[in-house]
Amino acid sequence: MHTPSRLAAAIVMAAVLAGCASASSTSSTSTSTSATASPASAASAAAFPATVKAANGTVTISAEPKRIVSLSPTSTEDLYAVGAGGQVVAVDQDSNYPAGVPKTSLSGLTPNIEAIAKYNPDLVITYQNVGGLVSGLTKLGVPVLVEPAATTLDGAYAEIEQIGQATGHAAQADSVVAGMKRQIAADVASAGTGHKGLTYYFEVSANPYYSVTSTTFIGQVIDLFGLKDIADAANKAADGGYPQLSEEYIVAARPQIIFLADNQPSDGGQTPAIVAKRPGWQLIPAVKDGEVIALNDDIASRWGPRLPQLVAEIAQAVKRLPKP
Amino acid sequence: MTRPALAYAAAAIFLIAAAGVSALVGAADLNPLATIAAMLDKIPFVRLPSSLSPIDRAVLFQIRLPRIVLGILVGGLLSVAGAGYQGVFRNPLVDSGMLGSSAGAGLGATVAVVYLGGIGPSAVPIAAFVGSLAGVAVAALAGAVGTARGPVGNGTATLLLAGVAVGMFLTAAQTYILQRSTQVLQQVYAWLLGSLSGASWQQVTEILPYAVISVLIILAHGRHIDVLSVGDDEARALGMNPALVRGIVVAACALAAASAVAVSGLIGFVGIVVPHVVRRLAGTSYRLVLPLSLLTGAGFLVLADTVARTVLSPAELPIGVVTALAGSPAFVWILRATRAVGT
Numbered sequence: 121m122h123t124p125s126r127l128a129a130a131i132v133m134a135a136v137l138a139g140c141a142s143a144s145s146t147s148s149t150s151t152s153t154s155a156t157a158s159p160a161s162a163a164s165a166a167a168f169p170a171t172v173k174a175a176n177g178t179v180t181i182s183a184e185p186k187r188i189v190s191l192s193p194t195s196t197e198d199l200y201a202v203g204a205g206g207q208v209v210a211v212d213q214d215s216n217y218p219a220g221v222p223k224t225s226l227s228g229l230t231p232n233i234e235a236i237a238k239y240n241p242d243l244v245i246t247y248q249n250v251g252g253l254v255s256g257l258t259k260l261g262v263p264v265l266v267e268p269a270a271t272t273l274d275g276a277y278a279e280i281e282q283i284g285q286a287t288g289h290a291a292q293a294d295s296v297v298a299g300m301k302r303q304i305a306a307d308v309a310s311a312g313t314g315h316k317g318l319t320y321y322f323e324v325s326a327n328p329y330y331s332v333t334s335t336t337f338i339g340q341v342i343d344l345f346g347l348k349d350i351a352d353a354a355n356k357a358a359d360g361g362y363p364q365l366s367e368e369y370i371v372a373a374r375p376q377i378i379f380l381a382d383n384q385p386s387d388g389g390q391t392p393a394i395v396a397k398r399p400g401w402q403l404i405p406a407v408k409d410g411e412v413i414a415l416n417d418d419i420a421s422r423w424g425p426r427l428p429q430l431v432a433e434i435a436q437a438v439k440r441l442p443k444p
Numbered sequence: 445m446t447r448p449a450l451a452y453a454a455a456a457i458f459l460i461a462a463a464g465v466s467a468l469v470g471a472a473d474l475n476p477l478a479t480i481a482a483m484l485d486k487i488p489f490v491r492l493p494s495s496l497s498p499i500d501r502a503v504l505f506q507i508r509l510p511r512i513v514l515g516i517l518v519g520g521l522l523s524v525a526g527a528g529y530q531g532v533f534r535n536p537l538v539d540s541g542m543l544g545s546s547a548g549a550g551l552g553a554t555v556a557v558v559y560l561g562g563i564g565p566s567a568v569p570i571a572a573f574v575g576s577l578a579g580v581a582v583a584a585l586a587g588a589v590g591t592a593r594g595p596v597g598n599g600t601a602t603l604l605l606a607g608v609a610v611g612m613f614l615t616a617a618q619t620y621i622l623q624r625s626t627q628v629l630q631q632v633y634a635w636l637l638g639s640l641s642g643a644s645w646q647q648v649t650e651i652l653p654y655a656v657i658s659v660l661i662i663l664a665h666g667r668h669i670d671v672l673s674v675g676d677d678e679a680r681a682l683g684m685n686p687a688l689v690r691g692i693v694v695a696a697c698a699l700a701a702a703s704a705v706a707v708s709g710l711i712g713f714v715g716i717v718v719p720h721v722v723r724r725l726a727g728t729s730y731r732l733v734l735p736l737s738l739l740t741g742a743g744f745l746v747l748a749d750t751v752a753r754t755v756l757s758p759a760e761l762p763i764g765v766v767t768a769l770a771g772s773p774a775f776v777w778i779l780r781a782t783r784a785v786g787t
Contacts, residue, residue, distance in 0.1 A: 214627055229626045327642030328634055328760060354759035367511075367641055368503045369471030369758035386557075386628055399644045400506030403499045 172286045176254050176266040184288045185243035185263075189236055191228035192247040194424040195267050196221055198280050199245070201296050201425035204287035210239045217418065217426070233257060243286060270337050270423035277301070280425065296425055303428035307435040308344050315438050316346035321365075321375035321406070325382050326390050329365045336361035337423055341431060342379070345438050350375050371400050377437055378406040381421060383414040413437045451726040455736050459516070459743035466512050466750040471758040472503045479504060511643035514707060515749045516742040517655050518640065519714055521704040523741020524734055525697040526715030527722070528662045531669035531730045532690045533600045540701040540715030543607035543694070547614035548579020549705040553635050554618045558625045568635065569647075569706040576702035579614055583607040584694065600690070637762040638711035640749050647707045654703040659738065661696035665689060666731035673730075713767040714741055714748075717775045724778050744771070 169182045189210045190196040196215035199208055205218075212226045226235055228246050233256040236244060244257055245265045254264045265286055270276035277297045284293020320342065324330040331351040332339045339349055339361065350373040354363035378395065382388035392412035401407050419430045467483065468476045475495060482494035482504060496504065525540035541547075552575020556567040587603030622632060668689045671679045676686040701715070718741040722733050745763075748770060752763040 213624075225624075227623075227626060229629070230623070325630060325634060328637075328639040328762070329641060330630075330634070354756070356756075363756075363759040364641075364762070365758055366471040366753040366760045368507045368753075371503050371507060372472035372499065373758075374499065386625075388631055399510070399646075400502035403502050 167285070167288045167290060170285050170288075172265060172282050174265040174282055175268050176249060176264065179263050179265055179286070181243060181263050181286050183242075185241075185286070187239065187241050188243045188245065188287065189226070189239050189241040190215060190245045191226060191231055191236075192245060192267060193217070193228075193418070194247065194269075194422040195245040195265075195279070195283060197422065197424035197426060198267075198283045199287065202280065202284040202287065202289040202293040204283070204289050207287060209241065210236075233260075237262070245283065245286075272337065273340060273427075276337070276423040276427065279423070300425060300428050304344070304431045307428065307431045311345055311435045311438045313346070315441055317348055318376045318438075318441060319348045319350050319373065320377040320379060321350050321370055321373070322379045323382055323390065324362065325388055329367060329370060330362055331365050333361045333363065338381075338420060341427070342434060344431065345434060347377065347438070367398075367400075371404060374403075374405050376405045376409070376411060376441065378404070378412040379420075379434075379437075380412065380414045381417050384417045387417045409441075411437060411441060447727070448732055451732065451736055452739075455722075455739035455743070459739050459746070462743040462746040462750070463512055463516065466515070466746050467504075467508065469750060469754050470503075470508055471753065472500065472508075474500050474504060483509075506644070510645045510648055511640050511749065511753075512746055513645075513648050514643040515640050515746040517648065517651060518704040518708045518711065519718075519745025519748075520738040520742035521655055521659070521700040522711065522715040522745070523718035523737040524659060524662055525700040525704075526741075527719035527730070527733050527737040528665075528669070528693050528697040528700075529715075530719055531733070532672060532693045533604060534673060535600070535604065536720065537716070538604065539712075540697065540704070541710065541712065542604065542611075543698070544579030544583040544610040544614055545576045545698060545701045546579075546705065546710050547611040547618070548582075549573075549576035549702065550636060550710065551575050551579070551614045551618040551621075553709070554621050554628075554632050557628045557631050557635070558621055569650075572635075572709075573702045573706035575614075576705050577698055579610060580607075580694070580698035580702075583610040584691075586610055635709045638709040638764045639760075640708055640763060641753075641760060643707070651703040651707055654699055658696045658700035658703065662693060662700065663734050663738075665693050665696075666729070666734045669693065669730040669734075673728075708763075711745070711764055711767060713764070713771050714745055717771050718744055721775065721778050 168184050169180055172179050172181065186207050187209045188199065188204065188207050190199055190208060191212045193212070193215045196208070196211045197217055199205060200218050200221070209222060210224045210226060211221045212228045213223065214228065215221055215223060226232070228248070231246065231251055231253050233251075233253065236257065237260055241262055243263055243265070245267055246253060247266070247268050249266050254266065257264050265282065267279045267282065270279060277300070280297055281290070281293045284290045322332050322338065322342065324332060332349070333351050333355045334340065334343050334349040335355065342349070350370065351363055351365060354365060355361070380390055380392070380395065382390045392414055395401060395412050396407050406412055413433065415430065415433055419426045468479055478495040481492040482496045482501060484490050485492040485494060522540045526538070529538040529540065529542055530536055549572040552571035552573070553568050555575070556571035560567040560571065583606050584603065586609065587606035590602040590606055622629060668684060671682055671684055672686055672689060679686045719733060719737045722736045722740055726732055726736055745767070748766040749763050751770065752761045752766045755761060
């Protein structure tokens with residue numbers, strides 16, 4: 121009972137991937153994606169039946185879905201971004217964006233098929249197939265799209281396109297993806313190239329200190345700027361890309377930027393001020409130079425349409441840095 | 445040397461060696477000679493130049509050394525508490541997390557993360573400390589109620605069973621809260637796995653008073669626990685109040701375990717195994733088992749933490765994995781090798 125290590129480790133990882141984040145962090149600035157739910161009638165009937173290739177294979181959706189249940193915070197954002205918000209009847213307990221989504225007590229981590237069926241859905245979108253979710257819902261005649269944590273940027277774009285096709289908003293999805301690509305490219309270009317090789321530490325959680333390697337999705341996003349991840353030295357130890365780093369290594373590696381993805385109270389409440397007070401951390405260049413960046417935890421742990429905002433946050437941090 | 449003196453010397457050497465090795469290795473790859481020089485330089489009237497850079501010094505004195513000292517405290521507290529419990533309950537399967545102690549701490553930490561997140565990270569250790577003590581208090585209360593109504597003479601078994609029941613109840617409450625707030629799963633589980641990774645001198649000074657008081661009380665009762673081992677009636681005949689002794693020792697052990705848990709989370713295995721190892725190697729008198737458990741447990745945990753933070757360096761292993769993976773086979777081997785010594 122004392123150390124349910126395996127199980128716990130698995131759950132920790134699942135929680136990381138699920139975008140475990142706060143319910144209160146919607147304070148971010150402008151967003152490129154429209155949060156307003158447009159009526160579904162715009163979708164052309166010719167788009168159905170639609171066949172969509174998701175992580176659980178080819179899924180056929182016979183008619184335009186009008187009662188969608190989303191068990192994934194990222195997929196919820198995707199749905200509203202492509203204009204399918206009006207077709208959504210229920211979202212899981214962790215979906216908190218955009219404002220006004222029909223939040224319920226449903227869970228994507230431990231889904232309850234009966235509770236989902238109660239909403240009489242004609243399409244369910246989730247990020248993992250646990251507890252016989254897909255086979256159970258398929259028996260009920262409900263198509264399921266599994267849209268797991270993206271491992272690449274292209275994977276994230278593909279999920280948005282799949283959700284667009286499945287809901288009759290393929291064209292909007294294409295333009296959302298094109299807009300994201302344009303904005304990300306612009307922000308990366310605006311930061312210039314003088315900062316390449318600067319080192320960073322990305323904090324998923326403190327005590328113990330979990331980080332990400334550059335092979336992870338978030339690591340690849342930061343890699344767009346050519347920054348060097350201090351956690352890469354621990355790559356072998358964590359095949360999943362989320363190593364637990366020892367504190368003395370973090371301090372000795374002297375990262376020039378620190379990204380905090382655990383600054384919301386429900387994520388650990390680690391603010392730049394708290395980081396500066398950690399014993400021994402005052403000598404880290406990032407702390408000395410005020411380059412400890414509190415990211416929007418939600419955006420940093422998801423792979424949805426608000427990704428350009430994260431890239432913009434990183435671009436700003438990079439631009440402030442002295443060139444090496 | 446007499447056998448006790450030999451045992452003390454062995455335990456002390458083990459602890460010093462463990463701390464020494466731990467001070468010299470780590471993910472930061474500090475130069476060992478420079479590290480030794482920098483540490484000796486801290487001794488009054490010793491002046492030694494060391495080639496450690498300021499950041500290396502920060503790593504050594506602000507991160508590595510407090511972690512070692514905290515490991516000594518936590519390992520010692522868990523082991524001496526486990527030994528104390530095993531003594532007063534005359535039960536070899538009891539450990540420092542019994543009687544609702546671990547479950548109460550887990551519930552406290554979960555409540556702090558879920559509902560007191562706004563107060564900041566400092567809420568978790570305090571809530572774990574309070575939860576741990578409250579868990580034991582509730583278990584003791586439930587045990588007392590059970591004993592009052594039950595057949596005479598099985599008070600210790602009733603108290604242990606009450607502890608199991610209270611522990612299950614508190615764990616269920618914790619699971620319920622977690623299930624309703626899945627976004628904090630990662631934080632809570634990281635805590636439940638146990639870790640010394642956030643060690644600081646501040647944590648050391650925060651638990652030191654509780655550690656000293658509880659350890660002194662437990663060590664002072666070694667003779668009483670020896671008397672208890674012959675049975676409550678016999679102890680009474682010798683002029684002792686078994687219930688009073690048991691109450692004092694349980695309270696002190698609860699305080700020791702709560703102090704450890706507050707700064708390290710739940711680290712299993714140490715509290716049950718170390719006293720057994722000591723008993724196998726040094727005899728069964730608690731006047732010896734208690735202080736030797738303190739020393740050996742401290743050394744064992746420091747060693748386990750050293751492995752946890754170096755074997756995958758710069759990545760870390762959860763310390764609970766190391767204590768169980770390395771400790772279990774060693775324990776079985778010692779059980780086998782020392783079968784002849786009675787318990």
